[in-house]
Amino acid sequence: MLHYGPVPIDPPLILAPMAGITDRAYRRVIREIGSVGLVSMEFISSESLTRGIETTLNKIAFEHEERPLAIQIYGSDTGRMSDAAAIVEGVGADVCDINMGCPANKILKGCAGAALMRDLALARRIIRVVRSRIGIPLTVKFRAGIDEARANWVELGRICEGEGVTAVALHPRTAKQMYTGRADWDRIARLKEALRIPVVGNGDVEEPEDVLEMMSRTGCDAVMIGRASLKNPWIFAQAAALLSGRRRPAATLEERREHIRRHFALITASEDEKFALHKMRTFTGWYSRGLPNGRLLRARIGEAQTVMQLLDFLEVFFESQIFQPAPASLVA
Template identity: 45%
Template sequence: MFRIRDVQIDPPLILAPVAGHTDTLFRQAVKGLGGCGLVVSELVSTEGMTRQLERTLHLTRFEDSERPVSIQIFGSDPERMAASAAMVEQMGADIVDINLGCPVKKVVKQGGGSNLLKDLPLLECIFKAVRAAVTIPLTIKIRTGWDRNSINAVDVLKLAEDRGVEALAIHGRTRCDMFSGRADWSVIARVKENAGIPIMGNGDVLTPSDAEQMFRETGVDGVMMGRGVLSNPWLIRQCYDHLQGARVVPVTLEEKAAFVITFLRRVQAEIPAPVAIGKMKKMGGYLSKGIPGGAQLRERIHAARSCDELLRVVEEFFRPENLAGCAGDPPEDSDSEQEEFSEFSCRHSS
C-alpha cells in the first residue's frame, strides 16, 4: 500500500492507461476481479476536451466502483492542459495524470506524449500551469527518455518534484524503443533511488512472478500493468494473490468464456454501433489469446460485419460441445503483437 497525498493505493497494483482499451467498461471489469488498487483512463486529448468534442469527453467517463480513478490527459499547450485538468477535477476524478510516455507518431507529431521529454522548459511550463489549475493530486507517466542516448528520466523526476507533481509512473523503454526489446528496469530503479515521491514501475510485467521481481529489483512503490491485462484480465488479481503468498488459481475456460461474453455484451449495449464493432473486434482478439482454438476464433471475429454477428460467433465458439477437441493456440508472435499494439495504441485518443 502507498499513498498519493490522501489517495490510498491498496493494493499497490495499478491498471495502466492503454488507448483504445482501458475505457470505463474494461476498468470496471478488471476492478471487479479484485486486486487492483488504482485504475487509469486511456489518454485523453486536451485539444478535444477544450473543444468539448463528445467523442473525447466520452473517454473521461467513470463510475464510483472504479475508485480511486485517475484520468490521463495529453497535449503540449500549457493553457489547454491546465483547462483540461480543471475539467478532470470538476468531473470528480481522484487524480489527474499527464501523459509523457505515449510513443505513437500521431501523439508525438502534435508535440505531446513522449515528445515532451525532449523539451524540459515547455514541460516545466505545463507542470506549473496544471498544478495551479487543480487541487487534486497531480501525477505523470513517462518513458526513460527519447532514445538511448538521451535517458533523462531522473531529470524529469526532479523537475516534476520541484513543480508539485506527487507521483510518477515510468515505463522502462525509450520512445524510440516503442514496444520492442526488453524494458530496462535498471532505469526504473535509478528513478526510485532519487525520488521523494511515489514511483510506479511499468513494462514487461506479464506474470505474477514478474510483478514480484519488479518490486524486488527496483524498489518501486507500485507496479503498473497494461498489455498483459488485455489478454489476461485476471493478471492483477493473480499478482495480488501471489504477493500475498496465496495460491494463484488458474482461470478456467468457463470463467474466461463468461468474462468475454459478458464484456462484449456490455460494449454492444453501451457504445454506439460504429465504434462498438471495432472495439469488440479488438478486445475479442486480445481476450481470445491463449485459449484452445483462439486463432480460429480471431479469424471469425475479424470477419464479422456487425456486433450481433460477432457475439453469435463468440457465443457459439464457447459452447462446451464446440470446444471439445480444439487444438491449442500456436505460440504468439510477440513482435507482431508489439507492432499491432503500438500502431493502434493511440488511434482513439482524440
C-alpha cells in the same frame, strides 16, 4: 500502504492507460474482478477537452464503481493543459495524470507525449501550471527518453518531484523503441534511488510473478500493468494474492467465457452497432491470445458482419473448446 495524497492505492497495482482499450466498459470489468488499486482512463487530448468536443466529453464520464480513477491528459499548451486539469478535477477524478511518454507520431508532431522529454523546460512549465491549478494528486507518466542518446528519465523525475508531483510512472523504453526490445527495469531502480516520491514501475509485466520480481529488483512502490491484463484480466487478483503470500489459480475457460460475455454486454449497451463491432473485434484479438485455439477464433471473428454474428461465433467457439479441449500444441 501506498497513498497518493488522500487516495489509497491498495493493492499497489495499477491498470495502465491504453487508448482504445481502457474505456468505461473495460475499466468496469477489470474492477469487477477486483484487486486493482487504481484504474487509468485512455489518454485525453487537452485540446479536445477544453474545446468541449462531444466525443471527448463522453469519454471522460465514469461510474462511481471505477474509483479510484486517474484521468490522463496530454498536450503541449500550458493554458489548455491547466484548463483540462481543472475539468478533470471538476468531474471528480481521484488523480490527474500527465502523459509525457506517448511515442505515436501524431502526438509527437503536436510536441506532446514523449516530445516533452525533448523540451524539459516546457515539461516543467506544464507541470507547474497544472500543479498550481488543481488540488487532487498529480502524477506524470513517461518513458526513458526520446532515444538512447537522450535518455533523461531521471532528470524529468527530479523535475516532477521538485514541482510537487505526487508520484511518477516509468515505462523504461525510449520513444524511438516504441514497443520493441525489452523494458529495462534497471532504469526503474535508478529512478527509485533518485527520488523520494513514489515510483510506479511499468513495462513487460507478463505474469503475476513478474509483479513481485519487478518490485524486488527495482524497489518500486507500485506496478502498472497494461497489455498483460488483456491476455489475462485476472492478473491483478493473482498478483495481489502473491503479494499477500497466497496463490490464486488461473482462470478457467468457463470464467473467460463469462468475462468476455459480460464485457461485450457492456459494450453493446453503450455503443452503436458499428463501433461495438469494431471494439469487440479489437478485444477478441487481444483476449484470444490467452485462449487455447485462439488463432482459430481470430480468423473467424474477422468474418463477422454484425455484433450478433460475432457473439454467436464466440459461443460456438467456447462450446467446442470446453467440450473438446484443444491439444496443448494448439494453445496460442
